[in-house]
Amino acid sequence: xxxxxxxxxxxxxxxxxxxxxxxxxxxxxxxxxxxxxxxxxxxxxxxxxxxxxxxxxxxxxxxxxxxxxxxxxxxxxxxxxxxxxxxxxxxxxxxxxxxxxxxxxxxxxxxxxxxxxxxxxxxxxxxxxxxxxxxxxxxxxxxxxxxxxxxxxxxxxxxxxxxxxxxxxxxxxxxxxxxxxxxxxxxxxxxxxxxxxxxxxxxxxxxxxxxxxxxxxxxxxxxxxxxxxxxxxxxxxxxx
Amino acid sequence: xxxxxxxxxxxxxxxxxxxxxxxxxxxxxxxxxxxxxxxxxxxxxxxxxxxxxxxxxxxxxxxxxxxxxxxxxxxxxxxxxxxxxxxxxxxxxxxxxxxxxxxxxxxxxxxxxxxxxxxxxxxxxxxxxxxxxxxxxxxxxxxxxxxxxxxxxxxxxxxxxxxxxxxxxxxxxxxxxxxxxxxxxxxxxxxxxxxxxxxxxxxxxxxxxxxxxxxxxxxxxxxxxxxxxxxxxxxxxxxx
Numbered sequence: 088x089x090x091x092x093x094x095x096x097x098x099x100x101x102x103x104x105x106x107x108x109x110x111x112x113x114x115x116x117x118x119x120x121x122x123x124x125x126x127x128x129x130x131x132x133x134x135x136x137x138x139x140x141x142x143x144x145x146x147x148x149x150x151x152x153x154x155x156x157x158x159x160x161x162x163x164x165x166x167x168x169x170x171x172x173x174x175x176x177x178x179x180x181x182x183x184x185x186x187x188x189x190x191x192x193x194x195x196x197x198x199x200x201x202x203x204x205x206x207x208x209x210x211x212x213x214x215x216x217x218x219x220x221x222x223x224x225x226x227x228x229x230x231x232x233x234x235x236x237x238x239x240x241x242x243x244x245x246x247x248x249x250x251x252x253x254x255x256x257x258x259x260x261x262x263x264x265x266x267x268x269x270x271x272x273x274x275x276x277x278x279x280x281x282x283x284x285x286x287x288x289x290x291x292x293x294x295x296x297x298x299x300x301x302x303x304x305x306x307x308x309x310x311x312x313x314x315x316x317x318x319x320x321x322x323x324x325x326x327x
Numbered sequence: 328x329x330x331x332x333x334x335x336x337x338x339x340x341x342x343x344x345x346x347x348x349x350x351x352x353x354x355x356x357x358x359x360x361x362x363x364x365x366x367x368x369x370x371x372x373x374x375x376x377x378x379x380x381x382x383x384x385x386x387x388x389x390x391x392x393x394x395x396x397x398x399x400x401x402x403x404x405x406x407x408x409x410x411x412x413x414x415x416x417x418x419x420x421x422x423x424x425x426x427x428x429x430x431x432x433x434x435x436x437x438x439x440x441x442x443x444x445x446x447x448x449x450x451x452x453x454x455x456x457x458x459x460x461x462x463x464x465x466x467x468x469x470x471x472x473x474x475x476x477x478x479x480x481x482x483x484x485x486x487x488x489x490x491x492x493x494x495x496x497x498x499x500x501x502x503x504x505x506x507x508x509x510x511x512x513x514x515x516x517x518x519x520x521x522x523x524x525x526x527x528x529x530x531x532x533x534x535x536x537x538x539x540x541x542x543x544x545x546x547x548x549x550x551x552x553x554x555x556x557x558x559x560x561x562x563x564x565x566x567x
Contacts, residue, residue: 105355105364112352115345115366123365124345126355131551139563140548150390174556308380311371316414323379 090307091122091299092152096137096144096189097159100208100277100286102128108280113287121304122154133163133177134185141189145196153197155299157255157290158189161207162276165231165239171219172230183242190250201297203290204247204254206240208282209233209261211268214275231276253297255289330547331362331539332392336377336384336429337399340448340517340526341368348520353527361544362394373403373417374425381429385436393437395539397495397530398429401447402516405471405479411459412470423482430490441537443530444487444494446480448522449473449501451508454515471516493537495529 095101095111104111104126115124127144129137137160164182166172177185190202215229240258247254261267261282268275271282278286291301314322335341335351344351344366355364367384369377377400404422406412417425430442455469480498487494501507501522508515511522518526531541549562 102359103356105352105359107352107356108347109352109356112345112347112349112355115352116343116347116349119342119345119366120369125363126359129360129548129551131554136551136554136559139559143548174554175551308369308383311369311376311415314371314376314414319376319379 091118091154091304092125093118093122093294094125094127094153094156095159096127096156096193097205098128098132098163099130100128100162101126101157101159102130103277104128104283108283110278110283110287110290113283114290117287117291117301118304120306120308121301122299125153131163131175132160133166133175134160134182134189135164135177138185138188141192145192147192147195149196153193153200155201155203155294155297156193156197157203157205158186158193159205159207160186160189161239161243162231162236165207165236167230167232167235170228170230171226179238179242182239183246186243186246187250190246190252201294201299202252203293203297204243204252205286205290206243206254206256206258207236208257208272208276208278209267210236211272211275214268214272216275218274218276229275253293255286255293257286257289260289261285329392331358331394331544332365333358333362333534334365334367334393334396335399336367336396336433337445338368338372338403339370340402341366341397341399342370343517344368344523348523350518350523350526350530353523354530357527357531357541358544360546360548361541362539365393371403371415372400373406373415374400374422374429375404375417378425378428381432385432387432387436389436393433393440395441395443395534395537396433396437397443397445398426398433399445399447400426400429401479401483402471402476405447405476407470407472407475410468410470411464411466419478419482422479423486426483426486427490430486430492441534441539442492443533443537444483444492445526445530446483446494446496446498447476448497448512448516448518449507450476451512451515454508454512456515458514458516469515493533495526495533497526497529500529501525 163175164177166175210233212229309322403415404417406415450473452469554562
């Protein structure tokens with residue numbers, strides 16, 4: 088049963104990774120017959136709350152080995168103090184410290200794991216206002232701003248550089264494309280199928296740069312075309 | 328990290344389960360934060376070749392527990408002798424015996440596992456001919472017929488009844504819908520997104536009947552709305 092395992096740890100964008108067109112499903116397809124993709128996503132969670140999960144999710148003496156992991160928080164931590172999602176807000180210094188703790192625990196629990204940090208996506212503030220109206224909970228000011236989320240994104244990058252971890256600057260990457268607001272985000276925050284495709288592509292790129300190239304990883308068993316119908320055991324190196 | 332694990336064992340229709348709109352991804356989404364879905368699908372494999380995988384995939388003393396598994400072969404075994412996919416053909420008696428061996432090894436390796444047998448889907452013979460033409464490998468007679476695959480489907484059901492295992496009669500289920508040939512099959516054999524949806528729905532139904540109802544299974548951790556922003560530890564039953 089054993090093959091490399093990829094673990095995706097994060098908030099709702101991770102939790103929803105197996106939805107139609109989702110980035111976790113796409114990753115599982117890219118690494119089909121080569122790696123398993125495990126999703127540990129917790130909608131609405133910030134890094135402060137995520138800390139309560141670590142001992143259970145990543146016990147120090149885990150028998151389960153993880154080859155690569157993504158840590159993808161910040162979208163909730165960056166909710167603005169004094170606005171409607173204030174309870175999710177985490178100050179920037181604490182955000183950084185919490186992320187460091189998550190990285191540390193993963194390293195202890197999964198020796199040799201490749202850890203990739205992902206910044207939160209950009210925020211389409213109009214999209215947030217529209218979404219609130221569509222929920223019959225109109226708000227005057229968005230509960231998150233793109234500028235403030237950008238500060239959290241930068242902090243992810245600072246930390247990644249300091250810890251020599253690969254990272255995905257999703258906040259900047261998405262904004263490179265004109266019309267990113269509606270093209271990549273369905274409610275100003277969560278990715279559309281096209282947004283999921285950007286995320287998938289970035290994860291595959293970073294994994295590949297770290298020597299986890301799908302096309303260089305072996306299939307778990309022979310491709311069926313390699314099996315001789317009259318002597319199938321040969322393909323499995325079985326002497327009969 | 329531990330939560331119930333669902334294992335999907337089969338041929339290409341299982342291997343492709345994480346493709347866009349695929350049944351494995353849909354199952355992972357249905358059981359989000361409740362169970363992991365592991366795909367062990369091998370395109371082109373028949374049950375004869377699948378036997379060579381058992382000791383490695385399902386070692387008798389596995390430390391990995393599996394809560395539920397699907398066994399989904401037959402589409403290749405039912406290739407016709409004397410036609411273009413002859414090398415995949417497995418006689419019906421051997422097909423049954425091979426399936427029994429797979430069931431047996433799973434039961435030994437994963438005590439208490441819920442095993443669900445899935446019949447092959449129906450065959451749209453015109454779709455197979457069209458597909459061969461589209462690959463510039465035209466054939467005069469389809470390499471699989473719906474009637475013959477139906478015999479293999481029936482055998483799956485006989486075995487399931489004899490072993491008191493739940494089963495999904497995908498062969499019959501798909502044919503209940505008018506236009507199933509193009510609606511549910513993209514090349515006369517592999518399911519379209521709508522065909523994948525039928526499969527997903529059937530698996531969820533059978534799992535639910537066996538007391539694996541997603542809505543009755545606990546979330547792995549509290550929903551974020553249950554977390555008190557001022558005292559988050561309470562939601563995690565942690566005394567500080």
